[in-house]
Amino acid sequence: MKHRRLFVLAGVVGAVALVAFLSVAAAGSKKATHAQAAAAIKAPKVPNAAAIRKKYGGQKITFVGDSVGNGHVRDTALAKRFTHDTGIKVSVVPHPAASDQSYAQLARAFSSKSSSIDVAMIDVVWPGAFAPYLVNLKPKLGKQSKLHIASIVANDTIKGKLVAMPWFGDYGILYYRTDLLKKYGYSAPPKTWADLFKMAKKIQDGEQKTNSNFAGFVFQGNAYEGLTCDSLEWVASAGGGHFIDGGKVTPNGVTTYQEDQTEHAFDNGDAAFARNWPYQYGIGAGAGSKVKGKFNVTVLPHGTSGGSVGTVGGWQLAISRFSKHKGAAIEFVRYMTSPAVEKFDAITNSNVPTIVSVAKNKAVVKANPYLKPAIASVPRVTRPAKFFGTHYNEASKVIYQGVNQILTGSPASQVLPQIKSKLQQILKK
Amino acid sequence: MSTVATPAPVPRKRRRRTKLQRRQTRLGWLLLAPALAVVAFVAIYPLGKTVYQSFTNQEFLGGLEPTKWVGFANYHQLIHDPTFRDTVVLTIKFTAITVSFEFLLGLIVALVVNSKFRGRGLMRAVMLVPWAIPTVVAAKMWQWMLDDTTGVINDLGIRLHLISHSHAWIADPSTRLAAVSAVDIWKTTPFVALLLLAGLQVIPNDLYEAAAVDGANKLQQFWRITLPLLRPAILVVLIFRTLDALRVFDVFQVLLGYRLGAQTMAVYDQSTITQDGHVGYGAALSVAIFLIISLFVVIYVTFVRVTEE
Numbered sequence: 001m002k003h004r005r006l007f008v009l010a011g012v013v014g015a016v017a018l019v020a021f022l023s024v025a026a027a028g029s030k031k032a033t034h035a036q037a038a039a040a041i042k043a044p045k046v047p048n049a050a051a052i053r054k055k056y057g058g059q060k061i062t063f064v065g066d067s068v069g070n071g072h073v074r075d076t077a078l079a080k081r082f083t084h085d086t087g088i089k090v091s092v093v094p095h096p097a098a099s100d101q102s103y104a105q106l107a108r109a110f111s112s113k114s115s116s117i118d119v120a121m122i123d124v125v126w127p128g129a130f131a132p133y134l135v136n137l138k139p140k141l142g143k144q145s146k147l148h149i150a151s152i153v154a155n156d157t158i159k160g161k162l163v164a165m166p167w168f169g170d171y172g173i174l175y176y177r178t179d180l181l182k183k184y185g186y187s188a189p190p191k192t193w194a195d196l197f198k199m200a201k202k203i204q205d206g207e208q209k210t211n212s213n214f215a216g217f218v219f220q221g222n223a224y225e226g227l228t229c230d231s232l233e234w235v236a237s238a239g240g241g242h243f244i245d246g247g248k249v250t251p252n253g254v255t256t257y258q259e260d261q262t263e264h265a266f267d268n269g270d271a272a273f274a275r276n277w278p279y280q281y282g283i284g285a286g287a288g289s290k291v292k293g294k295f296n297v298t299v300l301p302h303g304t305s306g307g308s309v310g311t312v313g314g315w316q317l318a319i320s321r322f323s324k325h326k327g328a329a330i331e332f333v334r335y336m337t338s339p340a341v342e343k344f345d346a347i348t349n350s351n352v353p354t355i356v357s358v359a360k361n362k363a364v365v366k367a368n369p370y371l372k373p374a375i376a377s378v379p380r381v382t383r384p385a386k387f388f389g390t391h392y393n394e395a396s397k398v399i400y401q402g403v404n405q406i407l408t409g410s411p412a413s414q415v416l417p418q419i420k421s422k423l424q425q426i427l428k429k
Numbered sequence: 430m431s432t433v434a435t436p437a438p439v440p441r442k443r444r445r446r447t448k449l450q451r452r453q454t455r456l457g458w459l460l461l462a463p464a465l466a467v468v469a470f471v472a473i474y475p476l477g478k479t480v481y482q483s484f485t486n487q488e489f490l491g492g493l494e495p496t497k498w499v500g501f502a503n504y505h506q507l508i509h510d511p512t513f514r515d516t517v518v519l520t521i522k523f524t525a526i527t528v529s530f531e532f533l534l535g536l537i538v539a540l541v542v543n544s545k546f547r548g549r550g551l552m553r554a555v556m557l558v559p560w561a562i563p564t565v566v567a568a569k570m571w572q573w574m575l576d577d578t579t580g581v582i583n584d585l586g587i588r589l590h591l592i593s594h595s596h597a598w599i600a601d602p603s604t605r606l607a608a609v610s611a612v613d614i615w616k617t618t619p620f621v622a623l624l625l626l627a628g629l630q631v632i633p634n635d636l637y638e639a640a641a642v643d644g645a646n647k648l649q650q651f652w653r654i655t656l657p658l659l660r661p662a663i664l665v666v667l668i669f670r671t672l673d674a675l676r677v678f679d680v681f682q683v684l685l686g687y688r689l690g691a692q693t694m695a696v697y698d699q700s701t702i703t704q705d706g707h708v709g710y711g712a713a714l715s716v717a718i719f720l721i722i723s724l725f726v727v728i729y730v731t732f733v734r735v736t737e738e
Contacts, residue, residue, distance in 0.1 A: 004550065005554070008550050008551045008554055009554040012554045012555055012558065016558055016561075098686075100687075101704075103704070104703035104704050107489050107703065107706060110490065111489050130490075133490075212587070212594065212595065213578040213579070223687055223688035224687070252577055252597035252600055252601060253576060253578065253597035253600045254600070255597075255600040256572075256600045261576075264579065265578055268578075268579070390490050390706070391705075393706070394704065394705035394706065394707075397687065397700070397704055397705065401687065401689045404688050405688070405690070408601075408602050408688075
């Protein structure tokens with residue numbers, strides 16, 4: 001009787017711990033099935049491993065890597081292989097899923113001259129902002145950079161310094177359910193936004209009879225960097241405003257969706273159309289996906305006057321100037337941006353290769369149909385990073401906060417002038 | 430809390446007492462010195478540095494301009510900043526909603542758990558579970574539960590015919606403050622209940638017995654005995670929760686991110702410093718938030734002093 005309370009408390013704590021453990025394990029098991037797919041093709045071996053081991057073996061570097069989709073699984077597989085071959089320990093830390101928060105994390109580390117980050121994943125719009133804090137990779141990796149697409153290398157070169165190596169490309173594409181298009185009598189995916197709205201509405205009305213969670217179209221509507229990318233596509237392809245009407249073809253919660261929620265909704269069978277980056281393809285086609293074999297990809301629709309576009313995304317690898325193990329870090333970046341690893345990334349994680357020869361490889365194109373010229377040659381539209389320089393993150397915030405307001409019901413006629421005046425203020429700085 | 434006054438000892442041999450007293454006072458200061466040094470280093474230095482930075486135009490990622498003194502320019506901008514005003518209003522709204530609900534629910538829970546029933550021990554342990562979960566984890570958990578396509582809350586609501594269709598509780602501007610407040614109330618009601626329970630247990634039982642003998646019913650007992658004797662605990666709880674609610678960050682940042690009209694003072698401050706890189710302006714915001722919260726502290730302390738007299 002005396003110790004009854006203690007036992008009861010212990011029991012409750014144990015029960016809570018068990019529930020927490022089970023839920024984490026359940027969440028992890030979905031990733032595990034994809035990890036099996038990644039392990040099925042082994043990470044490529046490191047060239048010159050013995051020489052690297054002699055010089056840098058035993059050192060420890062920290063890599064701030066991917067967290068969207070199965071990016072972390074891919075990163076840990078590659079890091080493990082690298083460590084095994086060269087003896088350099090790589091600690092993989094996934095960065096925040098929202099790109100604007102990743103930017104803030106790196107800004108904090110660089111401004112405090114911290115040596116805690118050696119290699120970091122850099123968004124295509126950041127080289128200008130972070131250039132003073134990154135190592136010039138031209139001496140050691142300049143030769144390898146010539147294998148990559150010239151425009152991306154140019155994007156990563158600031159004032160003659162190669163501040164980052166291209167790692168994988170990205171551009172917005174449209175995912176669509178082939179089985180549902182057939183069911184409702186459509187022979188081809190929509191070419192204009194108006195068509196998309198019509199088709200999505202018909203499919204949503206039909207499917208909601210059996211699945212109340214079904215939505216016609218999902219995209220990244222949360223107030224974060226991803227929305228700047230999506231809205232740029234609407235604006236650049238002209239006239240992309242109709243489908244935003246809350247609930248008509250999009251779920252109301254779409255204003256909280258980032259990449260992972262978009263992918264979950266589509267791969268769970270709850271959406272007819274989705275706008276996302278190419279990485280979603282591998283997950284949708286993999287084990288555990290409810291839409292395996294039932295979907296395809298194409299270029300995004302355009303307005304009546306514009307043409308289809310895709311916002312340029314893509315990630316580079318950079319080395320911090322304050323790193324204490326620059327040599328080891330350079331070898332890691334050399335490995336990760338090599339043709340063999342880009343091929344591995346493309347096949348296991350559907351990442352768009354930045355090396356021309358890899359993008360043309362037959363096995364790669366088979367696993368990633370969006371690399372076919374019809375889709376891959378879609379005109380790219382870039383976010384306004386060059387105009388805003390170090391203030392890009394702040395400017396992007398103005399854009400995505402404003403667009404998110406419009407998506408949640410504020411009249412565009414009121415919000416757009418506010419965005420314009422705020423951006424002009426930032427440009428003056 | 431009422432203090433018991435110790436009667437001053439009658440000094441017999443005055444000189445020896447004073448020397449002893451002086452030595453004890455010196456010893457007291459010596460023993461306090463390390464703690465004061467830590468407080469000065471951890472609290473006063475950062476506070477001082479922040480105040481200093483609020484008078485400069487310092488930026489995070491360097492930039493072409495060197496940091497220079499700008500006087501009250503940041504404060505001038507702050508007063509005319511509509512976004513900041515919105516965040517202050519939202520934070521105060523949130524504080525009012527959550528503190529009142531937490532207090533009422535916490536009081537009910539404390540009263541229930543104070544009475545004798547089977548399984549009371551278990552109840553007291555279980556009721557602390559929400560409080561024990563880290564706020565960020567709890568917020569993420571609720572984000573998934575409140576999701577409009579895959580969330581458990583909408584699913585249960587539809588099955589039990591409480592709602593007709595899925596609501597996007599967090600995305601919808603008309604329900605998002607209620608949703609975030611509900612998460613915070615779920616999390617901190619146990620804390621309030623615990624503090625009030627401690628206060629309840631100090632009230633001696635014979636007071637209730639005497640009141641029952643005099644013919645008072647339960648409601649009268651509550652108003653005349655419980656509430657007045659609980660007042661010190663209530664004041665402590667209200668001060669704690671008000672100051673916590675004014676500084677709220679985790680739950681808003683996780684559930685609502687950085688959308689306009691849904692940021693609290695702390696979220697806006699953090700975003701200004703880390704995302705926009707404006708350290709100087711962010712420091713001014715921090716000082717302003719500090720002053721606003723201090724205002725509430727002053728109000729409470731004056732209120733407490735007035736009621737104690």
